[in-house]
Amino acid sequence: xxxxxxxxxxxxxxxxxxxxxxxxxxxxxxxxxxxxxxxxxxxxxxxxxxxxxxxxxxxxxxxxxxxxxxxxxxxxxxxxxxxxxxxxxxxxxxxxxxxxxxxxxxxxxxxxxxxxxxxxxxxxxxxxxxxxxxxxxxxxxxxxxxxxxxxxxxxxxxxxxxxxxxxxxxxxxxxxxxxxxxxxxxxxxxxxxxxxxxxxxxxxxxxxxxxxxxxxxxxxxxxxxxxxxxxxxxxxxxxxxxxxxxxxxxxxxxxxxxxxxxxxxxxxxxxxxxxxxxxxxxxxxxxxxxxxxxxxxxxxxxxxxxxxxxxxxxxxxxxxxxx
Amino acid sequence: xxxxxxxxxxxxxxxxxxxxxxxxxxxxxxxxxxxxxxxxxxxxxxxxxxxxxxxxxxxxxxxxxxxxxxxxxxxxxxxxxxxxxxxxxxxxxxxxxxxxxxxxxxxxxxxxxxxxxxxxxxxxxxxxxxxxxxxxxxxxxxxxxxxxxxxxxxxxxxxxxxxxxxxxxxxxxxxxxxxxxxxxxxxxxxxxxxxxxxxxxxxxxxxxxxxxxxxxxxxxxxxxxxxxxxxxxxxxxxxxxxxxxxxxxxxxxxxxxxxxxxxxxxxxxxxxxxxxxxxxxxxxxxxxxxxxxxxxxxxxxxxxxxxxxxxxxxxxxxxxxxx
Numbered sequence: 001x002x003x004x005x006x007x008x009x010x011x012x013x014x015x016x017x018x019x020x021x022x023x024x025x026x027x028x029x030x031x032x033x034x035x036x037x038x039x040x041x042x043x044x045x046x047x048x049x050x051x052x053x054x055x056x057x058x059x060x061x062x063x064x065x066x067x068x069x070x071x072x073x074x075x076x077x078x079x080x081x082x083x084x085x086x087x088x089x090x091x092x093x094x095x096x097x098x099x100x101x102x103x104x105x106x107x108x109x110x111x112x113x114x115x116x117x118x119x120x121x122x123x124x125x126x127x128x129x130x131x132x133x134x135x136x137x138x139x140x141x142x143x144x145x146x147x148x149x150x151x152x153x154x155x156x157x158x159x160x161x162x163x164x165x166x167x168x169x170x171x172x173x174x175x176x177x178x179x180x181x182x183x184x185x186x187x188x189x190x191x192x193x194x195x196x197x198x199x200x201x202x203x204x205x206x207x208x209x210x211x212x213x214x215x216x217x218x219x220x221x222x223x224x225x226x227x228x229x230x231x232x233x234x235x236x237x238x239x240x241x242x243x244x245x246x247x248x249x250x251x252x253x254x255x256x257x258x259x260x261x262x263x264x265x266x267x268x269x270x271x272x273x274x275x276x277x278x279x280x281x282x283x284x285x286x287x288x289x290x291x292x293x294x295x296x297x298x299x300x301x302x303x304x305x306x307x308x309x310x311x312x313x314x315x316x317x318x319x320x321x322x323x
Numbered sequence: 324x325x326x327x328x329x330x331x332x333x334x335x336x337x338x339x340x341x342x343x344x345x346x347x348x349x350x351x352x353x354x355x356x357x358x359x360x361x362x363x364x365x366x367x368x369x370x371x372x373x374x375x376x377x378x379x380x381x382x383x384x385x386x387x388x389x390x391x392x393x394x395x396x397x398x399x400x401x402x403x404x405x406x407x408x409x410x411x412x413x414x415x416x417x418x419x420x421x422x423x424x425x426x427x428x429x430x431x432x433x434x435x436x437x438x439x440x441x442x443x444x445x446x447x448x449x450x451x452x453x454x455x456x457x458x459x460x461x462x463x464x465x466x467x468x469x470x471x472x473x474x475x476x477x478x479x480x481x482x483x484x485x486x487x488x489x490x491x492x493x494x495x496x497x498x499x500x501x502x503x504x505x506x507x508x509x510x511x512x513x514x515x516x517x518x519x520x521x522x523x524x525x526x527x528x529x530x531x532x533x534x535x536x537x538x539x540x541x542x543x544x545x546x547x548x549x550x551x552x553x554x555x556x557x558x559x560x561x562x563x564x565x566x567x568x569x570x571x572x573x574x575x576x577x578x579x580x581x582x583x584x585x586x587x588x589x590x591x592x593x594x595x596x597x598x599x600x601x602x603x604x605x606x607x608x609x610x611x612x613x614x615x616x617x618x619x620x621x622x623x624x625x626x627x628x629x630x631x632x633x634x635x636x637x638x639x640x641x642x643x644x645x646x
Contacts, residue, residue: 037518075513140492144531145469147484148519169463170564191399195360197469207469241493281639 002065005055006295007048008106009071009083011038014047015292016055018064021300023311025318027053034080035072045086052090061091068099068299070291071204075139075197097302103291104129104139110294111255111287113312114301118242120235123223123258124208126152128238128245138245141238145204146189151234152261157210159227161197165190175223180213215264231260236274243279252282262286289316325388325626328378329618330371332394332406332428334361334588337370338615339378341387346634348641352377358395359405368409375413384414391422391622392616393429398462416514421626427452427462427613433617434578434610436635440564441560446581447531449475451561453569461568464561468527468603474557476583480533482550484520488513498546505535538587552593554583559597566602575605585609612639 001021008015016029029051033039039047056064071083076090080081080100087098108119108129118130125144126149145154166172168190182188185196197203217224243252254275261268262272272284289312296315300307307315324344331338344491350505352374356362362370379387394406403423410421431442431452441453449472450465468477487504489495491513505511508519508529518528540547566575577598584591593605612635619638623630630638 075517076512136353138493140494143488144517144521146526147481148488158470160464165466165471169466170461170568171560186637189399189542194398194467198360198467237494245493 003059003063004291004296004299004303004306005052005068006066006106006297006299007052007067007071008050008103008290008292008295009034009069010103013033014051014124015290017292017296018055018059019315021298021305022202023307023315025315027058028319029056033133034086036079036086037073041086048086049090051323058239058263062093064096066097066299066302067092068101068106068295068302070101070103070295070298072103074100074102097299099298099302101298102129102139104142105131105137106291106294106298107257107287108255109297110289110291110296111257111285111308112253113288114306115162115253116237116248117253118246118248120239120254120256120261121258122152122235122256122260124153124204125149126155126235126258126260128235128242129212130242130248132246132248136246138242140242140245149264150229151238151260153208153211153258154204155234156214156227156231156260157207159230160210160214160224161207163223163227165193173223176212176221177224180217184210184213195280212263215260215267219266228267232267232270232274235261235271236277239275239282240278243282248301250281252279254282254284255287256284257287257291288312290319293319310316325628326377326382326386327619327626328387328390329429329615329622330375330390330392330394331426331613331618331619332357332392332617333396334358334369335427337374338613339374340615340619341378341382342619342638346630346638348638349377350381351554351641351642352379356410359402359409360396361374364409371602372410372413385416387415387419389420389622389625390415391424391429391618391620391625393424393426393618397423397425418599420622422621422625424621425452425462427465428454428460429614429617429621430580430610431578431617432620433612433614434580434608435576436611436632437620437629438576440576440578441562441571443473443577443579443584444581445558445579445583447476447527448472448476449558449561449581449583451565453565453571453621455569455571459569461565463565463568474554474561475582476531476534476558477527478583479537479550479554479583480530482553483537483547484516484530486546486550488516495642496546499540499544500537500547503540504533507533507536534583535586538583538590542589551590555590555593555597558584558594559600562605563601566605575602575603577605577607578610579607580610580614611635613642616642 006017011033014031014034018026031047033050034048035043083100118134120128128140132136160177163175164178214224218228275282327341334356337354337357341349353372354370357367357371406423439456443451451463454460483500487501537547541551598605
């Protein structure tokens with residue numbers, strides 16, 4: 001019986017999972033960031049190796065038959081090769097298949113349990129990735145907070161701050177966001193805002209942390225409502241564009257990942273309506289399984305195996321990994 | 324005869340000017356950044372003091388009768404007090420008037436040669452400030468690149484990168500900006516763009532440096548044209564809002580400062596047309612004198628003097644300071 005190793009490497013955590021072909025969990029490993037552009041190379045390697053050693057504790061690394069690594073920020077072959085060198089020194093059997101791709105691919109594979117379709121991420125950032133059964137793929141969005149990430153948590157927070165400052169300097173209308181934003185950021189005065197916003201490294205998270213507030217106020221504040229509606233339109237545009245590029249038409253499955261879409265039922269409804277306006281066959285759903293299970297699914301694929309949906313549901317429950 | 328000291332403290336340079344009441348230049352001083360949130364406190368003080376000592380070389384600091392400091396980022400009294408402490412240890416005569424305000428106030432005073440009106444800055448960032456003859460003031464915009472700076476050089480570059488990435492991932496139409504942006508940034512492939520954009524500290528300047536390219540392509544590329552038109556609308560909105568808040572109506576003088584407005588005649592024409600749509604009495608002009616001369620004008624005001632326009636023109640020519 002074969003053993004597969006799935007790896008989900010991100011900017012905050014690295015998760016590893018070893019399962020056998022009966023979908024029994026052999027081992028799990030968790031450690032810190034391994035994404036190459038989020039952390040220094042040596043520490044990233046240390047985190048990655050620690051999570052792999054932990055997951056392989058029961059079976060030994062040399063028992064693994066296939067590996068798939070989903071890693072944040074892997075776009076080009078150069079990026080994939082950097083991740084490949086991060087695996088140097090591990091005692092894998094010679095010649096086993098080792099796949100490496102960006103983390104939204106494993107989010108798609110886990111989220112739709114291996115089916116074709118589209119993954120939409122809306123957390124601090126936003127991006128979209130689709131894959132057909134023939135293996136054709138398309139990425140859309142995800143160019144980062146300075147020039148993209150439309151519809152993301154950062155976008156919601158940024159638009160709220162724009163509304164608040166423009167209300168203050170006379171360009172915009174008064175909004176309930178002003179009081180709530182000041183309270184949430186612990187400020188007594190908007191003149192303190194710029195210091196808060198432009199502290200390096202703290203800024204993006206601080207701005208994205210306003211997203212829940214905007215979602216909450218959108219039920220009665222017209223400006224917050226407009227921001228939320230625009231966010232769903234931007235996210236829908238990512239999905240619609242990806243579907244068009246892949247010529248996906250009949251029953252397009254879309255899995256939505258990330259805090260912005262998973263935290264609010266009403267936001268998901270608005271988003272689904274915006275997608276269906278141009279893609280009536282689309283079905284929006286929450287993930288079946290977390291990305292690390294998606295990595296295991298893709299590792300299985302490399303040796304010609306496809307786990308069943310009930311196996312995957314069982315596996316996800318066993319893991320109880322947070323998504 | 325009195326001697327006045329005008330100071331223009333920014334995030335890159337500090338400029339000082341000593342003139343007498345006959346508008347003869349007694350001394351000038353130039354040094355590095357002194358803006359408190361752009362540089363460490365000790366270095367900011369060193370730069371400020373060096374520029375002041377250089378400007379006062381001929382007369383001695385104890386000969387100065389009035390001082391005005393325009394300093395980037397001074398919004399609250401707290402900010403002004405920080406700048407006040409930066410002057411500690413200089414041997415000014417006891418009790419002379421020392422005014423301190425943000426740098427767009429001295430840009431207005433220099434730009435309109437002391438007349439009431441509005442200053443619009445559109446360089447890397449954008450902001451607007453107006454002052455009536457009765458001393459009523461209004462600031463609009465200038466909340467920085469993450470949540471504002473609409474119509475600025477950063478905005479032009481950011482919109483260009485959005486257009487280029489969205490053309491690549493299928494959300495937008497093809498544009499001549501793609502080839503030019505890649506060439507200007509020295510990239511062979513858009514996959515290299517995110518590394519370039521998200522290097523800390525380099526990003527804002529690198530993005531704003533694309534502004535001239537957008538202005539140039541706007542004559543034939545429809546997407547670049549739309550970006551430029553939107554930028555002029557955002558800048559016009561700053562001016563119109565400021566004029567409304569100050570109830571300025573008859574012959575509103577607007578001085579435009581910063582690379583985006585000073586470098587392109589056609590941009591200024593579009594901008595003036597956008598302003599006049601809602602403010603038909605507005606007159607857009609380039610600065611009469613640079614901000615450091617504005618600081619001197621405001622220092623003169625503190626002792627009840629108003630230099631004539633011809634004196635100021637002569638002074639600016641003598642200085643040949645770049646604006």
